Every structure is written in C-alpha cells, then in structure tokens.
Amino acid sequence: MGTVTRETTLDSRQEILRTAARLFQEQGYDATSMNDVAAALKLSKGGLYHHFQSKDEILFDLMNHAMDITQERVVNSVRGIADPEERLRTLIRRHIGVVLSERDREITVMLHENHPLRPSLRKQINARKKEYVHFVEALITEVQRARSSKSSVTPRAGAFALLGMINWIYQWYRPGGPLQEEDLARQYAEIFFAGAVQ
Amino acid sequence: MGTVTRETTLDSRQEILRTAARLFQEQGYDATSMNDVAAALKLSKGGLYHHFQSKDEILFDLMNHAMDITQERVVNSVRGIADPEERLRTLIRRHIGVVLSERDREITVMLHENHPLRPSLRKQINARKKEYVHFVEALITEVQRARSSKSSVTPRAGAFALLGMINWIYQWYRPGGPLQEEDLARQYAEIFFAGAVQ
DNA sequence: TAGTAGCAACCGACCGGTCGGTCGGTTTTG
DNA sequence: CAAAACCGACCGACCGGTCGGTTGCTACTA
Incomplete structure (x- = not known):
C-alpha cells in the first residue's frame, strides 16, 4: 500500500537525521561533509540526496x-x-x-x-x-x-x-x-x- | 633596530587577530576563508601567510x-x-x-x-x-x-x-x-x- | 502463480567552485 | 642594500550538488 511506502520513507529520513545529528555533534556541521553522512549510513552521496535536497x-x-x-x-x-x-x-x-x-x-x-x-x-x-x-x-x-x-x-x-x-x-x-x-x-x-x- | 621591527611585526599580528576575531564571530570560523581575512585587511592571501603559518x-x-x-x-x-x-x-x-x-x-x-x-x-x-x-x-x-x-x-x-x-x-x-x-x-x-x- | 509494469531507492562518475596553503618574484622600508 | 612585507598566480584536495542509469520490491494482471 502507499501508506507502507510513506512510512518507510519517513523512517529513512529519521535515521538519516539521527546519524547526521551524531556526526554534526561530534565534528561540527561545517566539518562534516555529505559524504561523511552518506558513508556512515552505508549509502552513496547520490543515494543520500534522494532523501534530502x-x-x-x-x-x-x-x-x-x-x-x-x-x-x-x-x-x-x-x-x-x-x-x-x-x-x-x-x-x-x-x-x-x-x-x-x-x-x-x-x-x-x-x-x-x-x-x-x-x-x-x-x-x-x-x-x-x-x-x-x-x-x-x-x-x-x-x-x-x-x-x-x-x-x-x-x-x-x-x-x-x-x-x-x-x-x-x-x-x-x-x-x-x-x-x-x-x-x-x-x-x-x-x-x-x-x-x-x- | 631589531626591537622596532619586532614591535611592528607584533602589531601586525595583533591587527590580524582582531580582524579575524571579528570575522570569525560574525560568520563562524569554518565559513570564513583566509581570503576573507586577507581582504578585510586589504592584504593578499600570500601577504597574510607571511604573518601566520x-x-x-x-x-x-x-x-x-x-x-x-x-x-x-x-x-x-x-x-x-x-x-x-x-x-x-x-x-x-x-x-x-x-x-x-x-x-x-x-x-x-x-x-x-x-x-x-x-x-x-x-x-x-x-x-x-x-x-x-x-x-x-x-x-x-x-x-x-x-x-x-x-x-x-x-x-x-x-x-x-x-x-x-x-x-x-x-x-x-x-x-x-x-x-x-x-x-x-x-x-x-x-x-x-x-x-x-x- | 508466473510474469511484468512501475517506482522508490540507490549508485558512481562527474561538475563547477572554493578551500587552505605554496612559491617565486617584486615592492617597501629602516 | 638587506631584510621584511607583500603580491598574485597557482596547486591538489575536497566541497555541495547533479544526473543518467541500475537495482530490487510491490502491486497488479492474465
């Protein structure tokens, strides 16, 4: 169902946010690259940009x-x-x-x-x-x-x-x-x- | 005299520090480039690196x-x-x-x-x-x-x-x-x- | 239930631009 | 005239972001 798909997407975003929060807190926002965030999620940068603009x-x-x-x-x-x-x-x-x-x-x-x-x-x-x-x-x-x-x-x-x-x-x-x-x-x-x- | 030269150098460093402090405070450290600092001092980046490593x-x-x-x-x-x-x-x-x-x-x-x-x-x-x-x-x-x-x-x-x-x-x-x-x-x-x- | 259309998720190569830093040469100054 | 001050072109690395193409799951159909 569409609902299930939406929920999965939201979960992904939440997980990305949590990981990003951890990295931002540890290294600072500017010092953390989108590559860092993607890698920590075992994702490519392109994959990460699928979820956030x-x-x-x-x-x-x-x-x-x-x-x-x-x-x-x-x-x-x-x-x-x-x-x-x-x-x-x-x-x-x-x-x-x-x-x-x-x-x-x-x-x-x-x-x-x-x-x-x-x-x-x-x-x-x-x-x-x-x-x-x-x-x-x-x-x-x-x-x-x-x-x-x-x-x-x-x-x-x-x-x-x-x-x-x-x-x-x-x-x-x-x-x-x-x-x-x-x-x-x-x-x-x-x-x-x-x-x-x- | 060496002393005078030293004093001048110290003054330059102080002025650089003050300008850098202003920019770092206004924009953040990471968001401020060495070019920004140099430009604010009417200096080239190379000139700035003469004073700081x-x-x-x-x-x-x-x-x-x-x-x-x-x-x-x-x-x-x-x-x-x-x-x-x-x-x-x-x-x-x-x-x-x-x-x-x-x-x-x-x-x-x-x-x-x-x-x-x-x-x-x-x-x-x-x-x-x-x-x-x-x-x-x-x-x-x-x-x-x-x-x-x-x-x-x-x-x-x-x-x-x-x-x-x-x-x-x-x-x-x-x-x-x-x-x-x-x-x-x-x-x-x-x-x-x-x-x-x- | 086998096949398939469709779509979200994802990859990886790539782009223009900027970064910190270097260096050889020129100007200024005591 | 020596040394400090300074310039500006340049470097390699990395940045945020893009894009065309691939994968894999899911819903639907015959």
Whole structure:
C-alpha cells in the first residue's frame, strides 16, 4: 500500500537525521561533509540526496525536530502541573534531561550551530526558540507572584540565566563523570530558587 | 633596530587577530576563508601567510589571547579584593564585561568554536579554561565558608552554573537592547547569591 | 502463480567552485 | 642594500550538488 511506502520513507529520513545529528555533534556541521553522512549510513552521496535536497534541509529538519522534542518532553509535559513552583522545578529537570539525552543529539546541534542556516530558515528556528523563552519567562513570573517574591530579578533576565546555565551543560558534561543527571538537576534548581551560597 | 621591527611585526599580528576575531564571530570560523581575512585587511592571501603559518595558528593565538584577557581583566583584577563575597560579585561583573566587550571578540570565538582546533592545540586551551573554572570554584568555596552556607550546591556545580549563564549571554544579547550591562550583572549576581524568586 | 509494469531507492562518475596553503618574484622600508 | 612585507598566480584536495542509469520490491494482471 502507499501508506507502507510513506512510512518507510519517513523512517529513512529519521535515521538519516539521527546519524547526521551524531556526526554534526561530534565534528561540527561545517566539518562534516555529505559524504561523511552518506558513508556512515552505508549509502552513496547520490543515494543520500534522494532523501534530502540539501545539507541545509538536513540541518533545518534536525533543528525543527529538536524543537518538537523540547515542546513534547518539556513544555507539554509540565503544562498539567498546577503548582507553579513544582511546574518550574519539573521543567528544569526535564530540560536538563533532554540536553543530556544520548538519543536526542539534535538539541545540542541546535544549540551550537547558529550560523550555517540560511537567514530565512534561521528565522523560523529562532521564532520557535523565542516562543520557548517566553514560556519560561511567563512561568517565572507566575512563581514570583505565587511566592510574593521581592526579587529585583526580572523574569526575562531570570529566563535567560536559567536557560543559559542549562544550555551550557553540553559544553562540559561528560556522561561518565561524577555529576549525575538527577543530582545536577537538583542543584541547578536550588541555585535558581535560592542561590548557590545561601 | 631589531626591537622596532619586532614591535611592528607584533602589531601586525595583533591587527590580524582582531580582524579575524571579528570575522570569525560574525560568520563562524569554518565559513570564513583566509581570503576573507586577507581582504578585510586589504592584504593578499600570500601577504597574510607571511604573518601566520596556518588558519589553525590564527585561531589558536586568538583563543590564547582571549584567555590572556580573561586572566588580566577578570582573575588578576579581583585577586586584590579581600572580602570573598565582594570578590565574587566583582568577578561576575568583570566576566560579563569581557563577554560583552565590543573590542574583545576573541572571547566569544573561543566560547563557540571548539571543534576546529587540532586536538593537541585544543588541549592547551582546555587546560587554561579548566584553570579558570577551578579559580571560580575555589572562590565559591570561600564565599560559602564565609557565609556559613548550608547550601547543598557544590562549588563545582555552582561554578558550572555561573559560568554557563554568563558564557551563554553572547547567544542572545544585543547591545542596543533594553537590558544594559550594569543591570544584567546586578541581576545575575542576585540570582547566584539569592535565587531569582526569593 | 508466473510474469511484468512501475517506482522508490540507490549508485558512481562527474561538475563547477572554493578551500587552505605554496612559491617565486617584486615592492617597501629602516 | 638587506631584510621584511607583500603580491598574485597557482596547486591538489575536497566541497555541495547533479544526473543518467541500475537495482530490487510491490502491486497488479492474465
């Protein structure tokens, strides 16, 4: 049936995206050639171009997929939590989980590779990123209100600081190291809620 | 005199480094060709190669210079402050100042371009980065001790969180925007010392 | 059920262009 | 006049991308 064919095609694209994500993360986008991607998939370059029209398209799809994952696994999954504080704590945990996930390397690629994308495509990704920042910002506003916070930290600066410390993790975190994901999430939440030296 | 000649040469190298830093920051390292760098200096590629042996060497010198700046303008400049808390607050302010400095674009290049450098050179840069992390870590330890802090945040996680939120700034900060450097530094310090929703 | 039409998947040779880097010779300068 | 600074033509390698042709599976038919 046509349906079966479509599914196969989608699977191929997904597998290509996952492999490309791995290579892009390991070597960088520019340093990874389409030949590299094809070879890693045991494909010729021509075969690879049967599935994607350009290197751009792979990166763009990759980043969109990364935003889909963030939307599902972070945003949507905390929407049901009533208490704002608990919602923010869970968001921190989930966001860290996504950044550290071995499976979803698309996220770190999206975090790192800003320049290579054509301006029109980059704008679309940036719009989705901004949407996420605003979500976090609104959540921080809620938490401050619920706590009758007297902090002079604006939700905007707070959101950037929080996302900064989380999104930077990929720069230094090594899975085998002493700092485990759960512990890291707990400490980062504590820093954001009460500071690091209180 | 030899000295004069040497000085001239050094000036040329510095100017090349500054121009290269600007281009690398604007377009990315891989996307910037040696021709681009040469042209921006009104030089031919051959002329450029009279001053540097390779593109690698430029990037390596750039990053080393970035670490020199950090060492001078952040580390050395806070060493004289006796009170640990004030020392850390000043470090935050100075570090943000360096990241946002228009003149020192080397820093954001160093923060962003990790992959392109050959492993042997990259290790040297990473060693200097680690040194800085340890400095911050030790300072956080001191502040916690001085405050008799009961925080369960380890100095190591605290250092990574702090450096993360600061080093991420270049990803979103636009000089013309509403958030000014002084204000940003104050808010980030507050977050780190007391949290964002206290 | 054997045969076949059709099509997605794939190959590999190839293209124009650009890259980092080289080199022999010329200009500038102290 | 020596040496540093610089030029511009050039090199081999590799880049992203193309294309005509082949393979192999699947759906349909006689």
